[in-house]
Amino acid sequence: MPTDLLVFGPHPDDIEIGLGATIARHVAEGFSVGLVDLTAGELSSNGTVAGRQAEAAAAATILGAAVRENLGWPDGNITTSPPLVRSAVDAIRRHRPRAIAIPHWQDRHPDHVRASEVLTVAAFTSGLRRYEADQDPWRADWICYYFINDSAVPSFVVDVSAHYDRKRAALDCYRSQFSTDAAGAIATRLTAPTFRTLVESRDAQFGAQAGVAFAEGIVVREPLQRATLFKHDW
Numbered sequence: 001m002p003t004d005l006l007v008f009g010p011h012p013d014d015i016e017i018g019l020g021a022t023i024a025r026h027v028a029e030g031f032s033v034g035l036v037d038l039t040a041g042e043l044s045s046n047g048t049v050a051g052r053q054a055e056a057a058a059a060a061t062i063l064g065a066a067v068r069e070n071l072g073w074p075d076g077n078i079t080t081s082p083p084l085v086r087s088a089v090d091a092i093r094r095h096r097p098r099a100i101a102i103p104h105w106q107d108r109h110p111d112h113v114r115a116s117e118v119l120t121v122a123a124f125t126s127g128l129r130r131y132e133a134d135q136d137p138w139r140a141d142w143i144c145y146y147f148i149n150d151s152a153v154p155s156f157v158v159d160v161s162a163h164y165d166r167k168r169a170a171l172d173c174y175r176s177q178f179s180t181d182a183a184g185a186i187a188t189r190l191t192a193p194t195f196r197t198l199v200e201s202r203d204a205q206f207g208a209q210a211g212v213a214f215a216e217g218i219v220v221r222e223p224l225q226r227a228t229l230f231k232h233d234w
Contacts, residue, residue: 013052046180094135145218146219
């Protein structure tokens with residue numbers, strides 16, 4: 001089924017960390033949003049594959065996503081190999097999005113960096129009519145890069161102030177990652193209270209720079225076209 005926006009994340013919870021409130025805003029405004037996790041996060045220090053899938057499903061429901069799927073790529077071994085590129089191309093051609101959101105290419109986590117590379121290749125390859133896959137060629141209007149761990153100067157920000165509680169609620173679904181309540185859980189960077197503070201402070205900073213409470217930053221590689229030099233179109 002075609003979607004307006006297709007968001008890819010390397011691991012369950014990455015999408016919510018970087019773009020959760022933007023997804024909630026798009027859904028609230030009537031757009032169809034699909035979520036695609038690349039791996040099951042099987043190498044994570046805490047949680048199980050089955051548990052994280054359940055958390056991801058619950059988060060998707062809170063955000064109002066039309067669909068969420070997992071491509072089953074190997075955690076810790078994301079490469080620009082033909083099988084992984086084809087897997088992503090199949091997802092893009094199947095959902096036929098107007099826009100694709102993928103992780104920014106600069107991030108502390110190697111999987112996030114490599115995922116950005118593979119997905120950039122796949123988004124381009126999806127539009128090639130001579131690239132054989134199960135569905136017809138499809139090229140999204142543009143690729144939007146979002147931040148997970150790190151950040152840079154955004155091309156623009158999305159005001160998500162009215163939808164930020166949705167992001168918080170979606171992140172709360174990932175108890176295996178953001179708390180040590182489960183038996184056998186260990187302390188990690190994610191379980192520290194400072195991690196959620198880091199995420200919110202970044203979104204608050206983007207918001208403050210734009211004159212709103214919270215915003216999520218986006219980078220695009222094309223120039224943004226404006227009709228005039230005026231900030232607001234009246």
